[in-house]
Amino acid sequence: MDAYLVDAVRSPRGVAKPTGALAGVKPVYLLAQTLTALQERAGFEPERLDDLIVGCVTQSGDQGANVGKTAALYAGWSPNLSGMTLNRFCASGLSAVNLAAAQAAANDGAVVAGGVEMMSRVPMFGDNGALFTDKDVAKRTNFVHIGLSADLVATQHGFSREQCDDYAFLSHSRAAAAKADGRFSRALTPIKNAEGAIVLEADETVRSDVTREKLAARDAAFIEVGAKGGDDRLRALFPQLGEISHVHHVGNSPQMADGAAAALVASEKALKSLGLKPRARILGWSEACTAITQTGAVEATRKCLDRTGLRIEDIDLFEVRDSFAAVTLHYIHTLGIPLERFNVNGSSIALGHPMGATGVMLVSTLLDELERRRGRYGLVGIAGAAGVAAVMLVENLAV
Template sequence: MNINDKDIVLSYPKRSPIGKFKGSLADLNAHEITSQVINDIMTSSKLEKNRIDYVILGNVLSYGQGMNPAKKSAIGAGLPENIIAYNVNQVCGSGLQAIIQGHNTLLADPNKIILAGGQESMSNATHTINLRKSTHLGDSTFVDTLVNDGLTCSINNIHMGLTVEHLADKYNISREMQDNYSMNSHIKAKQAQLDNVFEDEISKIKVIKKKQEHMFTHDEHIRDQDSLNTLDHLRPAFSKTGTITAGNASGINDAAAVMLISTYKNATDNGLKVFGKIKAISCVGSDPMEMGIAPIHASTDALKKAGWSVKDLDLIECNEAFAASSIIVDNEMKWDKAIVNVNGGSIALGHPIGASGARILVTMLHEMEKRDAKKGLCTVCIGGGMALALCIER
């Protein structure tokens, strides 16, 4: 890797295990999960906590969490009270956009060290009711913020799954193709888990159950073989005649993923291990109904900026919001499927929406180190019609 002092690099990428909806992490708010991940990073890096200048965290479902969950995460981890912290909401791209914001901050002020990533507790998404304008007569309706703010396209006012049903129909992606893709994601993730592939990237999370302290150490969304055998029995989730089910779409989950961002000079001056440098960034917009395939445009743009071709890539992490859209992206990009989501993707591992963009980067950075891979790309589709892509070099 050719690198100079001003290059922006990533260090100590960490994530929590990914919890099921109302699973092992459900009793913790997003900031409580994140604080523990930050503590693990600070311990591993041996960096003094007063050296952190910013905390930037993606978060989508912030109702009821209190003011500025990023700041709460920082204070919960013992960082100084004068720390600068803020949240980013770009839906499924939030965690990756937070890292991009860290990158952009360093372009303006290269002397800073930043913690950036994403956080989400979908289990704790609230129901809201607007009583600010007094209701004198009649019923009032609660709004499920998980569905309204996290899973529904606010542009077209339809569930995200219906946008991908549109794509599956347009590109002739069958139910069988989607179920096979999903099964492969789970098989890869289960094997990676059995082989302890995720051990270095996971921060153990302390949880209290029945007044007893336990350590949550492993992703719990991955299906076992018996469950996989029933994929073709699941009913369509969004349309009676549709092909998308709970089995070939990503899950509803809880997690946090964070890393250090700095210039190469600051990393070396502080003894930080460098996992890779940010080579190129792309953010694109698209038709909201085709958001699922927007990673095609973001990935193509990022590769062009990096001066790379698809054949130059050693590893790819493409967030699996839905099997149908992931299949289309793979086919249109014509990249080697053997290097895509090698340890399973979000269909198997889970999709905590504010954290997933950072999670895929954490996983890719660790796998690049294991393989001594030189060039990687991660990309994520975003509700409302957008996508992000990052090229990483090491």
Template sequence: MSKQVQEAYIVAASRTPIGKSGRGHFRHTRSDDLLIAALQSALAQVPTLDPAAIEDAIIGCSFPEGEQGMNMARIAVALAGLPNGVGGVTINRFCASGLTAIQMAADRIRVGEADVMIAGGAESMSLVPMGGTKPSFNPLVFAKDENVGIAYGMGLTAEKVAQQWKVSREDQDAFALASHQKAIAAQLAGEFTDEICPVTVTERTPNLATGEVSLSQRVITLDEGPRPDTSLEGLGKLRPVFASPKDPTGKATGMGSVTAGNSSQTSDGAGALILASEKAVKQFGLKPLARFVSFASRGVPPEIMGIGPIAAIPAALGYAGLKQDDLGWIELNEAFAAQSLAVIRDLGLNPEVINPLGGAIALGHPLGATGAIRAATTLHGLRRRGQKYGMVTMCVGTGQGAAGIFEAL
């Protein structure tokens, strides 16, 4: 017998600061530890909620291996101090993993199979690199030309989008500069305060003379990526890193346009949300941040994966019965400036409502965590600025797009 459809509400949303991978604040911090911090922060936002009422935790991760393997979701739930009765499952839709986790948690509530769920995402690109530690494509990927795009590096797909959608280097760099400028302004104005949970990191420094190890601690409260010294001149000096064809003498022609400066930053971070049914909202006296409205995912050719939102956004709007003009806040994940501009121009999106606080080019993109992180930004931002509908959308490696829509309450 089918269950009665009910609404799913987000009652808490928190995220860690985002650190630069490899050399940043969280280079030695496990992703499950970042997730624990986000979970505990989200739970602190709903002190009247009985943790025993939580049914399950669905956590996104793009490369669930190594330090973020072994079903990180369940381990983090247990280590965060939640009751043993709370389950956990780790899911993967690459860059849309965190957003898909929210959708799956909301759907469990909407079909009446749960009243309280956790959703989120976590990724350490410092500890588990892009592609994982042992990437191995199915040989069939290389057997037919139409499948080879699955194996393309993300930067190469961005170059192909830039070429097909005629996105110039100058426009990409200007978009990147705006991302940094908006992010710096948002940090100075304290716009991320409501969503970010401070994370304490411990550093160990050996003393070779004494043989002792000294410990020091720092509290991280801000995203590490935004750079106030970013300029068009500086961005313009960066060389293309993914496509720079050579002439017959072997000299690079500089024909590529995608650079480290107009691409997202590889990063470390985590985000967590708590979702509840109307019954649970009333039972525990919760105050919803927003209602989960709709979600859509669609596939596109892998070699131009960056255009995924072009297919997913109209579908999500259709499910919601909304139009683009109804959206007051759009978090369009800036995997690359090239694909972001292609999506904006192709769909005719309003640039004024896109990434009001900056995007992944400045703030960072911890892959499977990004959907949850950007959802937290959207939910708190909508309430702070009095907007009604917001959307989180992104392209996805191997050729997908995803979009989720929320209504602020």
């Protein structure tokens, strides 16, 4: 594929609460700041871009009306630059990068991909979509509450509460160590409020005091949802199921967060004409979906590996959103991925998941860590609601 990653930047992740450091920053302004930071670092002229593609899941309120295009205008970019905002649930940001790569390659051009989600200001499900709120639609489409679908994976594949907590503890520990070591610093841009004061310079979401004992003491989060008919619905869809294993809680599930990110993708011809130096080559990408469960990243990974001719053992680093712990364990076990190459700096369980931004954030983390470790191949992956998933394979050009 004739597509290259020039650079990627992100905001720090903020706690998705009214008291969170980013809660007072408008989504448009948050994304605009990352666009400006990307422009300054990569050294491009926005008027020479072909397009802007932004991922955002809950496109209502502050995040409605094509937040990507709006943020570009707010950043002072050329009004002649078009722009779109897409929604592939949790995979939105990564799909934005994938589509940017396809467009750059097809048109010999340069495209910025981004993502934004301010969950403190625009709550998850705040768009009141039919999939979540209309019982007839949910029934006819076999939609299952995302937390219950994760518990379903644990039940079907025999992942215990202890196994899920062990993985979560690893994610929290790795994230705390990476933050303390400054491994996220290169990609970060400080975020300012409307008055120009810096409100956040590092991830607010990382907790250094997580222990196995604290995780074990957490109450399962989706027992009540199951008791109100969710478990019966799962058994109707999967008659072989017995008791549902409710193993997920706030400590081993993706942490809600605020954040934004942006990346520049360009073809080889565009690199030369714009005077840009790439950090990585995009080898390929794929999307996939699995019914009901959030395991689509497995199929998307297999498709991408088949298309590029690479194998699991060829990949130096995997940066895959660790959604719910059981879903992540299923991905690791099914594909046979060594833990020492998987989410080495933690992921969404520990760092937080600003939904539409996460995919682009993972791209930035992967680029930095591949260069730090002098690895060659890296894979980014995300699965989300309704089973949708996206994957991208990249080659580090610094080795």
